[in-house]
Amino acid sequence: MKITVLGAGAWGTAFGQVLADAGNEVTMWAIEPEIVEGIRDHHCNQVRLPFIEHLPDAMTATGDRAEAVRDARIVVVAIAAQFARVALKEFKGLIGDDAIVVSLMKGIESGTNKRMDEVVRETLELPAERFAAISGPNLSKEIALRQPSATVVGCANLDNAKKVAAACTTDYFKPFVTTDVIGLEMCGSLKNVVALAVGMARGAGYGENTAAMIETRGLAELTALGKAAGADPKTFAGLAGVGDLVATCGSPLSRNYTFGANLGKGLSVEEATRVSNGVAEGVPTTDAVVALGDHLGVPTPLAYAMSRVLREGISCAAMLEQLFSAEITEE
Ligand SMILES: NC(=O)C1=CN([C@@H]2O[C@H](COP(=O)(O)OP(=O)(O)OC[C@H]3O[C@@H](n4cnc5c(N)ncnc54)[C@H](OP(=O)(O)O)[C@@H]3O)[C@@H](O)[C@H]2O)C=CC1
Numbered sequence: 178m179k180i181t182v183l184g185a186g187a188w189g190t191a192f193g194q195v196l197a198d199a200g201n202e203v204t205m206w207a208i209e210p211e212i213v214e215g216i217r218d219h220h221c222n223q224v225r226l227p228f229i230e231h232l233p234d235a236m237t238a239t240g241d242r243a244e245a246v247r248d249a250r251i252v253v254v255a256i257a258a259q260f261a262r263v264a265l266k267e268f269k270g271l272i273g274d275d276a277i278v279v280s281l282m283k284g285i286e287s288g289t290n291k292r293m294d295e296v297v298r299e300t301l302e303l304p305a306e307r308f309a310a311i312s313g314p315n316l317s318k319e320i321a322l323r324q325p326s327a328t329v330v331g332c333a334n335l336d337n338a339k340k341v342a343a344a345c346t347t348d349y350f351k352p353f354v355t356t357d358v359i360g361l362e363m364c365g366s367l368k369n370v371v372a373l374a375v376g377m378a379r380g381a382g383y384g385e386n387t388a389a390m391i392e393t394r395g396l397a398e399l400t401a402l403g404k405a406a407g408a409d410p411k412t413f414a415g416l417a418g419v420g421d422l423v424a425t426c427g428s429p430l431s432r433n434y435t436f437g438a439n440l441g442k443g444l445s446v447e448e449a450t451r452v453s454n455g456v457a458e459g460v461p462t463t464d465a466v467v468a469l470g471d472h473l474g475v476p477t478p479l480a481y482a483m484s485r486v487l488r489e490g491i492s493c494a495a496m497l498e499q500l501f502s503a504e505i506t507e508e
Pocket residue numbers: 183184185186187188189190207208209225255256257258260263264281282283284315316317318454455456458
């Protein structure tokens with residue numbers, strides 16, 4: 178089956194390799210000619226996954242939008258979340274009427290505070306049954322090295338979720354399915370904010386107790402917000418919830434964790450952005466989470482504290498103080 182991946186970043190490229198390993202013909206679409214030529218002519222992506230010497234022969238690339246999505250049965254979107262809308266507008270009318278569009282993105286759009294399922298469906302005028310989200314503990318570099326991993330594919334139509342899952346099943350990559358698209362979107366986006374805070378605490382020199390405190394309170398916050406947005410609470414206890422939180426908050430391979438760690442070591446937001454090796458989605462998503470919390474009437478102390486770090490440069494100690502109110506409450 179022909180599958181197209183829009184965006185040849187670290188995860189887009191690693192996921193393209195998963196799809197090729199699963200037996201599909203994979204076309205990567207990227208803007209940068211250097212990346213297109215690298216994948217198409219030399220089977221490598223020196224910019225985003227330089228340590229993979231030879232991407233599968235079943236992977237090619239193009240910079241031409243119409244050629245990229247022509248005859249694709251599945252179109253995977255792996256673009257930095259804040260640019261998804263502007264990038265996808267150019268694909269409207271080009272994608273086949275029966276193609277399923279899959280989002281790998283983990284972020285909330287600034288300004289509109291919309292999840293990626295909303296942004297993708299709105300931009301492409303896509304019915305719910307033709308949209309799927311993939312979210313789970315999926316650090317791209319580990320998957321690029323074909324280390325065993327699992328994920329969750331969510332679609333309002335379970336048969337379509339299964340189709341997507343079948344298309345990306347390999348001996349090292351195991352997808353589960355769900356209809357809880359909102360839950361997957363909320364888990365994937367909000368855990369990045371938690372990873373920023375944990376990274377910051379680690380960078381500032383704090384230990385396991387502090388990390389566990391942020392992760393657990395962060396999970397409570399993202400579960401409450403997710404439930405208010407219409408997600409199934411069970412999703413937060415699964416791979417896309419606890420699973421991704423553990424992976425992202427515990428690994429220097431995570432850009433969000435690393436961004437936070439650099440803040441904790443004393444770098445400014447500008448400096449941490451400059452040295453980030455790829456997009457740290459939690460940064461623009463933090464304020465969107467605060468706004469969503471306000472809109473849904475759900476307190477978001479962690480996102481609020483991280484927002485003050487990013488906007489005002491408050492210290493790690495001050496950020497942690499903000500997590501709890503002065504009164505004694507039940508957990
Ligand atoms: N890396 C990971 O481990 C995982 C990432 N994700 C999520 O997947 C998404 C993509 O991540 P990842 O591939 O790692 O990110 P990268 O930072 O490696 O790449 C970002 C991608 O977005 C593209 N992009 C940025 N701006 C535009 C634009 N205006 N138009 C078109 N394309 C654009 C970039 O293209 P260009 O190179 O041309 O700038 C690049 O392909 C993110 O939402 C992330 O949270 C989810 C799971 C795991």
